[in-house]
Amino acid sequence: MNFMRAAAAILQRDIRRLLRRRGQWTQPLMFFVMVVVLFPFALGSGEITASIVPAVVWTAMLLATTLSLEEIFRSDFDDGSLDQLALSPHPLPLLLLAKAIAHWLTALLPLILMAGALARALNLAPTPLWTLLVTLLLGTPVFSLVGTLASALTIGLRGGALLLALIVMPLYIPVLIFGAGAVNNAALGLPTSGEMFFLAGLAVLAATLAPFAAAAGLRSRLS
Amino acid sequence: MFASWHKYASLMHFHALSQRVSPWCFGLSAVLFAAGLIGGLGLAPTDYQQGESFRIIYVHVPSAWLSMFAYIVMATAGALSLIWKVKLGEVIARACAPLGASFTALALVTGALWGKPMWGTWWAWDARLTSELLLLFLYLGYIALQAAIDDRRAAARAGAVLALVGVVNIPIIHYSVEWWSTLHQPATITKLGAPSIATSMLIPLLLMAFASQVFFFAVLLVRTRCEILEFERHTQWVKALVGRSSMPTVIA
Amino acid sequence: MANTSAGVPKSLEAVKLSCVRGDRLVFEALEFTLVPGEVLQLVGANGSGKTSLLRLLSGLALPYAGTVRWDGRDVHQQRLFWHRNLCVIGHLSGVSASLTARENLAVAVALGAGGLHANVVEALGVVGLSTCIDTLAARLSAGQRQRIALARLVMSKAPVWLLDEPLTALDLDGKRLVESLLRTHTSRGGLAVLATHQPVDSSNLNVRNFQLRGVGSE
Numbered sequence: 001m002n003f004m005r006a007a008a009a010i011l012q013r014d015i016r017r018l019l020r021r022r023g024q025w026t027q028p029l030m031f032f033v034m035v036v037v038l039f040p041f042a043l044g045s046g047e048i049t050a051s052i053v054p055a056v057v058w059t060a061m062l063l064a065t066t067l068s069l070e071e072i073f074r075s076d077f078d079d080g081s082l083d084q085l086a087l088s089p090h091p092l093p094l095l096l097l098a099k100a101i102a103h104w105l106t107a108l109l110p111l112i113l114m115a116g117a118l119a120r121a122l123n124l125a126p127t128p129l130w131t132l133l134v135t136l137l138l139g140t141p142v143f144s145l146v147g148t149l150a151s152a153l154t155i156g157l158r159g160g161a162l163l164l165a166l167i168v169m170p171l172y173i174p175v176l177i178f179g180a181g182a183v184n185n186a187a188l189g190l191p192t193s194g195e196m197f198f199l200a201g202l203a204v205l206a207a208t209l210a211p212f213a214a215a216a217g218l219r220s221r222l223s
Numbered sequence: 224m225f226a227s228w229h230k231y232a233s234l235m236h237f238h239a240l241s242q243r244v245s246p247w248c249f250g251l252s253a254v255l256f257a258a259g260l261i262g263g264l265g266l267a268p269t270d271y272q273q274g275e276s277f278r279i280i281y282v283h284v285p286s287a288w289l290s291m292f293a294y295i296v297m298a299t300a301g302a303l304s305l306i307w308k309v310k311l312g313e314v315i316a317r318a319c320a321p322l323g324a325s326f327t328a329l330a331l332v333t334g335a336l337w338g339k340p341m342w343g344t345w346w347a348w349d350a351r352l353t354s355e356l357l358l359l360f361l362y363l364g365y366i367a368l369q370a371a372i373d374d375r376r377a378a379a380r381a382g383a384v385l386a387l388v389g390v391v392n393i394p395i396i397h398y399s400v401e402w403w404s405t406l407h408q409p410a411t412i413t414k415l416g417a418p419s420i421a422t423s424m425l426i427p428l429l430l431m432a433f434a435s436q437v438f439f440f441a442v443l444l445v446r447t448r449c450e451i452l453e454f455e456r457h458t459q460w461v462k463a464l465v466g467r468s469s470m471p472t473v474i475a
Numbered sequence: 476m477a478n479t480s481a482g483v484p485k486s487l488e489a490v491k492l493s494c495v496r497g498d499r500l501v502f503e504a505l506e507f508t509l510v511p512g513e514v515l516q517l518v519g520a521n522g523s524g525k526t527s528l529l530r531l532l533s534g535l536a537l538p539y540a541g542t543v544r545w546d547g548r549d550v551h552q553q554r555l556f557w558h559r560n561l562c563v564i565g566h567l568s569g570v571s572a573s574l575t576a577r578e579n580l581a582v583a584v585a586l587g588a589g590g591l592h593a594n595v596v597e598a599l600g601v602v603g604l605s606t607c608i609d610t611l612a613a614r615l616s617a618g619q620r621q622r623i624a625l626a627r628l629v630m631s632k633a634p635v636w637l638l639d640e641p642l643t644a645l646d647l648d649g650k651r652l653v654e655s656l657l658r659t660h661t662s663r664g665g666l667a668v669l670a671t672h673q674p675v676d677s678s679n680l681n682v683r684n685f686q687l688r689g690v691g692s693e
Binding site: 002005006008009010013016017020021075076078079080081083084085086087088089090091095219222223 | 586
Binding site: 146149153154157158159160163166167169170171173174177178181194198202205209210213216217219220221223 | 377
């Protein structure tokens with residue numbers, strides 16, 4: 001199982017590296033909080049009603065994720081590690097899956113915890129709050145997987161961050177629909193299993209296909 | 224059979240073939256457009272609910288169909304180039320994107336124009352229009368990615384990956400948007416495609432759809448030709464071709 | 476495929492290689508065959524395509540036309556097979572600044588450099604970094620970071636080395652280190668393609684020069 005060892009090494013390296021760059025992992029978190037804080041100002045009333053909390057949280061989540069995507073490959077590309085990754089005799093899709101998992105653990109897991117805390121502070125009732133956390137746990141892996149793919153396609157391009165956002169956002173919309181939809185349903189006391197199944201299905205689909213597409217995209221960018 | 228197909232996959236042969244075929248396609252589409260427009264705008268009866276405004280379907284529906292079809296062509300060409308390294312796939316995919324985006328934009332604009340008399344507003348978050356809008360975003364993302372990468376082959380490969388990802392995503396986006404719109408605005412939309420569309424309305428629609436399809440291929444052939452010339456600009460045959468013609472050229 | 480039998484020495488062949496970058500034809504119909512024990516030194520001005528050629532050979536970039544064969548097999552078709560036989564030092568070192576020397580090499584080993592039982596500490600000793608094994612690469616000099624990359628060569632059991640400007644930032648001692656690594660490698664039947672602007676001491680080394688001329692832009 002040499003290739004599993006390789007994937008584990010990539011996972012460990014990415015996490016270790018992020019923790020060493022003090023403060024970097026907190027930046028998406030701060031961005032997330034700021035986007036949420038923008039809403040009361042824009043709404044004028046100074047109050048976010050419980051009914052728009054799912055929309056606010058999911059939108060902020062999507063934006064914060066998009067902001068964090070560029071870092072997935074940036075430093076690897078700059079120092080040449082990415083070439084070494086692509087030159088490894090182990091399957092590249094597996095190594096990129098490890099990178100997507102590392103991104104989820106370092107960038108999105110803290111965001112999910114923060115989202116839960118913020119939603120509670122914004123008076124989301126316990127039932128929809130739990131639904132929110134479950135949908136985030138099911139939906140954000142799709143963000144990481146598809147984000148890794150989009151990030152691979154835009155490695156080293158000028159205006160890469162904006163282009164990346166342009167490419168990735170349409171692909172995120174189904175997750176947004178089902179994620180926020182489930183929480184809205186839960187708040188109204190309606191069943192949420194349909195959305196949950198969809199989210200789980202999307203996660204499985206993304207986990208099986210996105211790494212292969214990411215590998216193909218990465219190779220095209222390194223050529 | 225395979226040998227002859229392979230011959231047309233070579234860019235030079237495809238260039239020559241396309242030069243011969245595209246005028247016929249333009250001619251055929253012009254005839255079909257004329258027939259379809261006469262049938263649709265002149266002969267078809269006025270809709271008893273929507274009045275004359277329904278006639279926009281003769282532009283709207285074919286462009287909506289083609290917006291999807293063009294994406295499938297683009298993704299198929301992309302797959303050919305990515306998996307089987309067919310160079311023709313690279314140029315076709317690249318030539319296809321702006322065309323598909325144009326048809327998508329046309330479908331959106333005509334949809335909005337139709338929406339004004341029907342819904343009383345230019346834009347409604349109707350499932351079809353919304354997924355059409357997202358399709359436009361997919362096209363624009365593809366075009367932006369192509370524009371950002373200098374090297375043609377690298378751009379083609381990255382674009383092919385994105386087009387394939389998009390093709391997997393289009394049904395997902397479509398169904399999720401449908402799911403979302405039925406939840407949010409149940410039955411506020413009178414749907415087109417009423418079960419019984421009069422034959423005299425349907426035939427012009429099919430004619431227009433076919434005309435648009437042929438027109439799409441004609442323009443695609445021309446655009447592909449331009450892409451081939453740019454793609455192969457350092458080859459002998461392109462230099463010979465460009466040198467021979469009276470084109471004002473700054474390439475050489 | 477017929478010539479892959481054990482008795483025939485494995486060779487690296489470039490067959491009618493052409494490379495296009497953007498709108499520029501970098502080189503065209505390039506040919507060479509490299510047998511074990513040989514070092515091919517790529518010579519040419521900036522922009523003549525040394526790095527492009529090395530990336531083509533490594534399998535990272537696709538050729539515009541032509542093939543690269545190792546042991547008779549097209550390397551772009553059989554990438555994983557090729558990468559098992561390959562060690563590459565790129566013009567970027569591939570050393571991560573926020574990892575220590577040891578951690579950097581551990582990742583390289585996990586990614587397949589030098590086999591499972593490679594001794595990271597020993598390799599770092601050979602390249603003269605035994606005093607800074609657990610120092611962050613960010614705190615090391617450019618030359619020391621290059622030495623971390625060279626430690627991959629020390630551990631490598633791959634028969635083919637592709638080295639793009641391996642002498643960058645190295646002192647005289649470092650240059651000698653690279654030369655001795657190359658000598659050991661070729662004496663064991665390895666071969667290498669090397670791009671460098673500095674003359675290499677070719678005593679005990681079978682170095683062949685390969686001139687790259689830019690075809691020129693259109």
